[in-house]
Amino acid sequence: MFTLLARRVASWCRRRRVLLASLAVIFMSAVLVFLYVRTDAVDPEIRNSVMLNLRELEKLDAEWDANILRAHTGRVSTPLDLSSQLPRMHDLMARLGDTLPLTGDSAAQAAYAQLREALQGKEQLVAQFAKHNPPLRAALLHMPPAVADLKTEISGIEGALAPGRIVVRLDTTLNALLTETLRYNIAPSPALAARIDEILGDVAAQQIAFSPAVNDKMDAVIASCRVILEKRPLENLLEAQIAAAGSDTALDRLEREFDRSFDAVLAERQRFRGYLFAYSAVLMVLLVYAGARLRRSYRIIGVVNRRLQSANETLEQRVAERTAELEAQSRQLERLAQHDSLTGLINYRQLTRLLERALARADRRDSVVVLMFIDLDGFKAVNDTWGHAAGDLVLQMVARRVQARLRAEDALARLGGDEFVILLEDVASEAGALRVARLALQEIESITEADGHAVTISASIGIASARGQAGAARGQEALLADADKAMYAAKQAGKGRFVVSQESQWLGHDHPTGLAQDGVTHDNTDRAANADPIG
Numbered sequence: 001m002f003t004l005l006a007r008r009v010a011s012w013c014r015r016r017r018v019l020l021a022s023l024a025v026i027f028m029s030a031v032l033v034f035l036y037v038r039t040d041a042v043d044p045e046i047r048n049s050v051m052l053n054l055r056e057l058e059k060l061d062a063e064w065d066a067n068i069l070r071a072h073t074g075r076v077s078t079p080l081d082l083s084s085q086l087p088r089m090h091d092l093m094a095r096l097g098d099t100l101p102l103t104g105d106s107a108a109q110a111a112y113a114q115l116r117e118a119l120q121g122k123e124q125l126v127a128q129f130a131k132h133n134p135p136l137r138a139a140l141l142h143m144p145p146a147v148a149d150l151k152t153e154i155s156g157i158e159g160a161l162a163p164g165r166i167v168v169r170l171d172t173t174l175n176a177l178l179t180e181t182l183r184y185n186i187a188p189s190p191a192l193a194a195r196i197d198e199i200l201g202d203v204a205a206q207q208i209a210f211s212p213a214v215n216d217k218m219d220a221v222i223a224s225c226r227v228i229l230e231k232r233p234l235e236n237l238l239e240a241q242i243a244a245a246g247s248d249t250a251l252d253r254l255e256r257e258f259d260r261s262f263d264a265v266l267a268e269r270q271r272f273r274g275y276l277f278a279y280s281a282v283l284m285v286l287l288v289y290a291g292a293r294l295r296r297s298y299r300i301i302g303v304v305n306r307r308l309q310s311a312n313e314t315l316e317q318r319v320a321e322r323t324a325e326l327e328a329q330s331r332q333l334e335r336l337a338q339h340d341s342l343t344g345l346i347n348y349r350q351l352t353r354l355l356e357r358a359l360a361r362a363d364r365r366d367s368v369v370v371l372m373f374i375d376l377d378g379f380k381a382v383n384d385t386w387g388h389a390a391g392d393l394v395l396q397m398v399a400r401r402v403q404a405r406l407r408a409e410d411a412l413a414r415l416g417g418d419e420f421v422i423l424l425e426d427v428a429s430e431a432g433a434l435r436v437a438r439l440a441l442q443e444i445e446s447i448t449e450a451d452g453h454a455v456t457i458s459a460s461i462g463i464a465s466a467r468g469q470a471g472a473a474r475g476q477e478a479l480l481a482d483a484d485k486a487m488y489a490a491k492q493a494g495k496g497r498f499v500v501s502q503e504s505q506w507l508g509h510d511h512p513t514g515l516a517q518d519g520v521t522h523d524n525t526d527r528a529a530n531a532d533p534i535g
């Protein structure tokens with residue numbers, strides 16, 4: 001089961017090798033790009049700018065707190081002074097909000113959110129503070145001079161008109177009111193509030209003894225006191241809440257978290273730079289390995305190519321040798337097909353070919369072709385007496401000697417057994433042909449010894465000729481038959497002679513000599529007069 005599965009997977013892999021290689025290259029490139037992106041450098045200026053923003057924010061927050069304190073002590077009178085830092089603080093917060101996503105750190109984001117919340121809370125509290133602070137400030141500013149003024153008033157004409165006891169008491173009560181109210185302003189408490197309330201009741205109870213003008217001043221003092229009683233704890237509470245908003249703590253935390261997350265980002269980039277370096281090294285190794293494999297493949301291909309080339313050359317050489325051998329064999333066969341193996345003369349087949357061409361040429365030139373059919377006489381006796389080898393020797397000697405008497409353009413063929421044929425072209429006259437016949441006869445009869453044995457042979461020669469168009473029209477078979485017939489006639493006439501066929505055709509007035517019916521018989525008695533070959 002597993003083997004089958006493994007085979008299928010292997011076959012699939014082989015078939016999809018190119019696809020897999022492409023996917024691997026794409027995957028490796030994607031990893032490379034990913035690592036490169038993760039190692040993107042962080043601008044250190046960002047850190048500096050964030051830190052500068054935070055510092056400025058801290059400074060503005062501190063100034064804000066100082067303004068609140070100034071308002072507390074009455075040195076800032078308008079609500080506008082309390083919110084003068086806000087536009088710049090909003091701007092800085094927005095800038096920090098843009099920069100912080102760089103770190104992508106949740107703790108830094110949480111610290112930023114906390115700071116924003118703290119500042120928003122503080123802003124709301126300061127707004128309330130700004131609403132309550134002016135009446136309080138006004139009351140505090142009003143009260144001491146108003147009390148002093150009242151005291152002056154009652155110590156003058158008004159005091160003279162009122163009972164002395166009441167004037168003294170009011171003066172004491174006003175002193176107590178001023179003292180207790182100022183104490184309350186510094187450290188408000190319910191007990192002190194109850195005491196001031198009691199004093200105010202006492203002041204109000206003594207109003208009856210004074211004029212309406214004094215009463216108005218007393219009402220104003222009472223009103224300022226009431227404002228202080230109401231607003232002081234409220235302002236203190238708001239100040240406490242402003243302090244508890246924790247903007248400074250949030251700022252510290254954000255600075256800490258940003259620093260830490262920025263370091264973490266740098267460390268991560270550094271880490272990915274390490275990965276990228278290691279990955280690049282692995283890729284380099286793979287590249288070198290692939291290069292080596294490629295080089296090896298090229299080397300193998302080169303070796304295979306050289307071997308193939310060498311094999312090809314060897315094959316070509318063998319083919320050339322074999323072709324040469326076959327051509328030689330073919331030539332040999334051709335030669336064997338055209339020649340007689342014993343004498344080396346052309347055979348009957350080749351003779352007929354030459355004869356055909358010779359007749360065609362004679363046709364064109366109106367020349368004469370002569371054919372001499374030679375059959376040895378007494379050859380059987382040589383065989384019978386001295387054996388076949390001696391006979392062969394005789395046949396070879398006949399071939400050699402007769403051939404030696406012919407021109408290069410003449411042909412001598414052996415038809416088989418003891419039969420030979422001479423083919424002559426462009427024969428000028430019958431006399432010339434007869435001369436050749438005589439010479440052949442002479443050469444044959446000159447053979448008297450073979451292989452150390454005495455032999456006596458002769459030949460019967462039949463001569464036939466064909467001239468020009470008429471000869472060609474009769475054809476080679478007719479000429480051969482004429483020569484054969486003439487040879488037979490020579491045999492009949494007693495052998496050792498030649499007979500010219502009566503069908504022979506010669507040039508001009510050179511007609512066949514002798515009998516028109518039987519042809520001319522020539523014995524060997526006149527051969528001495530015709531010792532030369534045809535000229």
Ligand SMILES: Nc1nc2c(ncn2[C@@H]2O[C@H](COP(=O)(O)OP(=O)(O)OP(=O)(O)O)[C@@H](O)[C@H]2O)c(=O)[nH]1
Binds near residue numbers: 377395
């Ligand atoms: N040695 C040898 N003998 C051959 C060859 N071919 C044929 N013969 C022999 O040649 C002889 C030819 O016979 P004939 O032509 O009758 O012999 P002959 O004595 O010349 O008689 P006539 O032609 O009548 O004069 C035969 O004995 C054949 O066996 C050959 O290649 N070599």
